[in-house]
Amino acid sequence: MKNYIARREKKELKIKGETIVQADTLKTFCRHVFEKLGVSTEDADVTADVLVQADLRGIGSHGVARLRRYVNGLREGQMAAMPNVTVVHETSTTTLIDGDGGLGPPIGVQGMRMAIEKAKEIGVGFVAARNSNHYGIAGYYAMMALEHEYIGISLTNADVLVVPTFGRNAMLGTNPISVAVPSGGDYPFVLDMATSVIPKGKIEVYQKLNKELPIGWASDELGIATTDSGQVLHNLNNKMGGGLLPLGGVGEVMGGHKGYGLALLVDILCGVLSGAGYADTIYPKTPDGEPLPANVGHFFGVLRVDGFRPIQEFKATMDDMIRRMKDTPKAEGQQRIYIHGEKEFETAEERMIKGIPLHPKVVADLKAIAEETGVGYDL
Amino acid sequence: MKNYIARREKKELKIKGETIVQADTLKTFCRHVFEKLGVSTEDADVTADVLVQADLRGIGSHGVARLRRYVNGLREGQMAAMPNVTVVHETSTTTLIDGDGGLGPPIGVQGMRMAIEKAKEIGVGFVAARNSNHYGIAGYYAMMALEHEYIGISLTNADVLVVPTFGRNAMLGTNPISVAVPSGGDYPFVLDMATSVIPKGKIEVYQKLNKELPIGWASDELGIATTDSGQVLHNLNNKMGGGLLPLGGVGEVMGGHKGYGLALLVDILCGVLSGAGYADTIYPKTPDGEPLPANVGHFFGVLRVDGFRPIQEFKATMDDMIRRMKDTPKAEGQQRIYIHGEKEFETAEERMIKGIPLHPKVVADLKAIAEETGVGYDL
Numbered sequence: 001m002k003n004y005i006a007r008r009e010k011k012e013l014k015i016k017g018e019t020i021v022q023a024d025t026l027k028t029f030c031r032h033v034f035e036k037l038g039v040s041t042e043d044a045d046v047t048a049d050v051l052v053q054a055d056l057r058g059i060g061s062h063g064v065a066r067l068r069r070y071v072n073g074l075r076e077g078q079m080a081a082m083p084n085v086t087v088v089h090e091t092s093t094t095t096l097i098d099g100d101g102g103l104g105p106p107i108g109v110q111g112m113r114m115a116i117e118k119a120k121e122i123g124v125g126f127v128a129a130r131n132s133n134h135y136g137i138a139g140y141y142a143m144m145a146l147e148h149e150y151i152g153i154s155l156t157n158a159d160v161l162v163v164p165t166f167g168r169n170a171m172l173g174t175n176p177i178s179v180a181v182p183s184g185g186d187y188p189f190v191l192d193m194a195t196s197v198i199p200k201g202k203i204e205v206y207q208k209l210n211k212e213l214p215i216g217w218a219s220d221e222l223g224i225a226t227t228d229s230g231q232v233l234h235n236l237n238n239k240m241g242g243g244l245l246p247l248g249g250v251g252e253v254m255g256g257h258k259g260y261g262l263a264l265l266v267d268i269l270c271g272v273l274s275g276a277g278y279a280d281t282i283y284p285k286t287p288d289g290e291p292l293p294a295n296v297g298h299f300f301g302v303l304r305v306d307g308f309r310p311i312q313e314f315k316a317t318m319d320d321m322i323r324r325m326k327d328t329p330k331a332e333g334q335q336r337i338y339i340h341g342e343k344e345f346e347t348a349e350e351r352m353i354k355g356i357p358l359h360p361k362v363v364a365d366l367k368a369i370a371e372e373t374g375v376g377y378d379l
Numbered sequence: 380m381k382n383y384i385a386r387r388e389k390k391e392l393k394i395k396g397e398t399i400v401q402a403d404t405l406k407t408f409c410r411h412v413f414e415k416l417g418v419s420t421e422d423a424d425v426t427a428d429v430l431v432q433a434d435l436r437g438i439g440s441h442g443v444a445r446l447r448r449y450v451n452g453l454r455e456g457q458m459a460a461m462p463n464v465t466v467v468h469e470t471s472t473t474t475l476i477d478g479d480g481g482l483g484p485p486i487g488v489q490g491m492r493m494a495i496e497k498a499k500e501i502g503v504g505f506v507a508a509r510n511s512n513h514y515g516i517a518g519y520y521a522m523m524a525l526e527h528e529y530i531g532i533s534l535t536n537a538d539v540l541v542v543p544t545f546g547r548n549a550m551l552g553t554n555p556i557s558v559a560v561p562s563g564g565d566y567p568f569v570l571d572m573a574t575s576v577i578p579k580g581k582i583e584v585y586q587k588l589n590k591e592l593p594i595g596w597a598s599d600e601l602g603i604a605t606t607d608s609g610q611v612l613h614n615l616n617n618k619m620g621g622g623l624l625p626l627g628g629v630g631e632v633m634g635g636h637k638g639y640g641l642a643l644l645v646d647i648l649c650g651v652l653s654g655a656g657y658a659d660t661i662y663p664k665t666p667d668g669e670p671l672p673a674n675v676g677h678f679f680g681v682l683r684v685d686g687f688r689p690i691q692e693f694k695a696t697m698d699d700m701i702r703r704m705k706d707t708p709k710a711e712g713q714q715r716i717y718i719h720g721e722k723e724f725e726t727a728e729e730r731m732i733k734g735i736p737l738h739p740k741v742v743a744d745l746k747a748i749a750e751e752t753g754v755g756y757d758l
Contacts, residue, residue: 092502096687122472123470123471167708167716171703254595255627257719262570273684275688278696278700279704325550325643
């Protein structure tokens, strides 16, 4: 549903001068940039694909707008271009891998492939990964299970932005949960949600619009709910307290402790179970405040549907459930009930034909990266 | 955290005339009632334990206050006293069981035991159950994994009370998610949360207090957020539309689509994957509106920690994460940051010593059940 919100806000922002780029062109450009920075062709291809898929699906915050972070990470040694990814521990159903500080997407794809292989052989597969970096959209990996008609699970922890219930400081990432489930109909079910109410990018949009935040999105440096987007960003960027609120908002009245619990759960499975960083230890720094290599953790799971019931029966039942949900009467003023992933699939279909609209700032950034790396910019 | 809220509201209600009953006494009474209704001693014991554990943990809504529903279900044939629980399908990592319409708790315990056995042998285990009934607190089953120092997962679907995002009618249950994770410290992590903002019982409490509901808890018969507790209950009880809102509230602004997605996910794993009911098919009725046996589904999962890393390392890391979370500065006016399960464990410790306070209405109900079944009431 992210892209829907993003689209609505894009309209409000009335962005002029967007550049429309075809997905293939964008992917090729990104791949070349990664290759120039020493990444293997295979890893460059995977990472480019993860970024461009995010843009295709309308999740621009995780698309090529992030290329700068990846480029800087590779250049400054925060991210290893040629990591030696190793298996630390393995059983017939589980694997722990160490990403050796590599880019998140290739580590994620490798982890999910391993989980799928296990599921093929034994019905289920679980892989935890440590010493990784930002892996883009969680849904990319969960959806890898769909081509086998398996159920896919993908979780990651992330840099601290979210304040625990009754806390004052950000101690958890937006720690997303993605689960992809095959169906027989138009689209599979693809849940891909941050466990915070909103991502940081939403606060930035509101700041640009000079709009008050709804109460329940963020808290100030005292841990009190606030509507001041500028203050929240200032505080977050300077580690002065406050931050995003977990799903359910501030305190317990609207269930904020539940979002906090989901964020903790993701951190346990991604960080504590893997031996990666967790809470405020994911992005460590030297005593002088210089950033050290990150230690992001991921968790991947795959369940074969036919471990429980035949896939055709399952898909027919999924379709019936989806139909029931979509056919139920709509709230006043609403025309449609969505199933998770549906908006993103529709956006991707449209953008595969019409191309991906890029914000002028993103285009300027890509041009600068092209110049710095010597990759021809012909977007 | 449920019990904390319950306790606060209990104070607001200023209930007089509560009866304090020891857990053992209460459990023995419930067991005898079930036995009188034809349930085997083992199943009666399990069901009594699940109910009393809920009361001990401060989750009165799922405690002996539910005994009446179980008694009526057994008497009226909605619940089978002596079900023939069968294994429908089994692999080395997964099992599908059919509960034959039995009481939820024995089916749940059997399912979770099977998942634990699989995990013992092969590292992980997953069990889906169909043709079951209400199984009480989801956390009971997740916590069964803790005595083996495994991670436990327990999900169930439930009768429709929750309205999907942009919908008008309740189409999903409060579909809880429970995950229990061992730690080395005082308490394990036990997340046990409905995927709705609040349970129906909270609306009932507000109605008794004649208090306005916070916006975001419930919607009216048009699917619009409402503060009118009486109307919400009237509508729900008469299937007139509206109901509880998913975690995140109405629409998408506060993330209601995320809570809706979690509720759908639980329904997929419990209902669609098992062949149980799902959405509005869990509690079917005859064309005349007479209730037919329910078809509730559950989903259980167990992960061995040592499939990833040594349990001692894991527990030490859990303790560090918990310490970091609890030691972080508190929001203004707050004294304590909680880890999930902590409040319930503290309540249970207190109630094991002091006894369980029962509301006069619950006591009256238990007395009536004692009379009807001929079980001596000596609470």
